[in-house]
Amino acid sequence: MGERVGEVMGLARARREARRLAVPLILANLAVPLLGMVDTAVVGHLPDPADLTAAALATQLVSVLWFLFGFLRMGTTALAAQAVGAGDQQALTATGIRALVTALTIGGVLMLLSWPLQFLGHLLFLPSPEVAAGFDQFLAIRLLGAPAALGQFALTGWLLGRQDARGPLLVAVLGNVLNAVLDVWFVLGLGFGLSSVAVATTLSEYAGLLVALALVLRKVRPDRAAIAAALADRPALTRLFRVNRDLFLRSCFLEGSFVAFTVLAARQGETFVAANAILMTFFTATAWLLDGFAQAGETMIGRATGAHSAESLHMAMRAAFEHGLILAVLLTGILALAGPSAIELMTHHADVQATAHHYLPFVIALPLVSVWAFVLDGVFFGTGRAEVLRNAMALALGLFLVSAALLVPVLGGTGLWLTLLLFLASRGILLWWSFRRIGGSRALAVPHGSG
Incomplete structure (x- = not known):
């Protein structure tokens, strides 16, 4: 009888925990597609229809890239959550350090691959000359935000691994609000062109990274020794690479x-x-x-x-x-x-x-x-x-x-x-x-x- 009562109580706790975590995550997930939707809506008010096509194609390619590197969030969440379950604060801190360094490194590489990715986009989408110029410009500016976007994946994944679902929601909401405000200000207020929309999105991604970093630093402040130890742990780095x-x-x-x-x-x-x-x-x-x-x-x-x-x-x-x-x-x-x-x-x-x-x-x-x-x-x-x-x-x-x-x-x-x-x-x-x-x-x- 006691085991049955314990099982019922344990399941009730698990259900409450699932709802506590899932509701903010659902709201944060809904904020993700809004980033592209706001860009598209504002670009739709530009005088040249080719701008809308260029922005849509570039955004589609960026979305695919970000999706492919979404493992930076998923893998970090798993490793951080396991460290929490084991009560290992040192491993939890080291997981965040390794994930962020990995994300920033990959993001830096993507920034350097702007021209090859533009060439790939031309092969996939076959844009007209009018669309191609805007596509190249929009994509190049969005790729400047790669370290910020991927860094957010790592940091929000770490927060989620600590059972903090509100942090990722805050990052998503603030980033999207800033993006919408900058889009409207740059295009409808100042009369800037297509590139300003990409600039607004990139700036919002860096703002989101700073918010995520601030939330993480409220939980832990690693010193140089901890950072060096995390990056020198070969077995942990090998496991992170494999995952x-x-x-x-x-x-x-x-x-x-x-x-x-x-x-x-x-x-x-x-x-x-x-x-x-x-x-x-x-x-x-x-x-x-x-x-x-x-x-x-x-x-x-x-x-x-x-x-x-x-x-x-x-x-x-x-x-x-x-x-x-x-x-x-x-x-x-x-x-x-x-x-x-x-x-x-x-x-x-x-x-x-x-x-x-x-x-x-x-x-x-x-x-x-x-x-x-x-x-x-x-x-x-x-x-x-x-x-x-x-x-x-x-x-x-x-x-x-x-x-x-x-x-x-x-x-x-x-x-x-x-x-x-x-x-x-x-x-x-x-x-x-x-x-x-x-x-x-x-x-x-x-x-x-x-x-």
């Missing part, structure tokens, strides 16, 4: 699947592409929301792993799954009820509306199909099993390509959306199989590589 490498490859495989989806969609005709653009905004919004509970689960599971507590890990998993499923059901209902009206609001073209309505049921099903992969991602992020995430994503990408080759030629757009649903479902299935094969909560409660 980041696997998470980077996982991001590449995931991005590859969506690039393939976009390429195949383009072959279905302009009307299908336009309808897909609307439908994918629905999917992106639900993904950001579901990711909030995945991130909450990640930090709770990382702490349980550091404490070697299989019971706490199980409770964290259960709380994350329960809340994720509730949110997925809620999102499914919202999409089913409001999706048709939202389509009407987003376009007045009858053929695009009809196509979007036709494929809307697939989008409605996406939250319930994908929530399992989101939560299990958080499980393996938190336990530091990056190689599992890498391998599962590689297999899921292979399944995506095979199913696309079989279904799209026969079913066209329907086959493509079925392929996406199968891809998301396969991610969850593969990760659950990996969880069972490893040995479940008890086996995962030991930090990977600690023996």
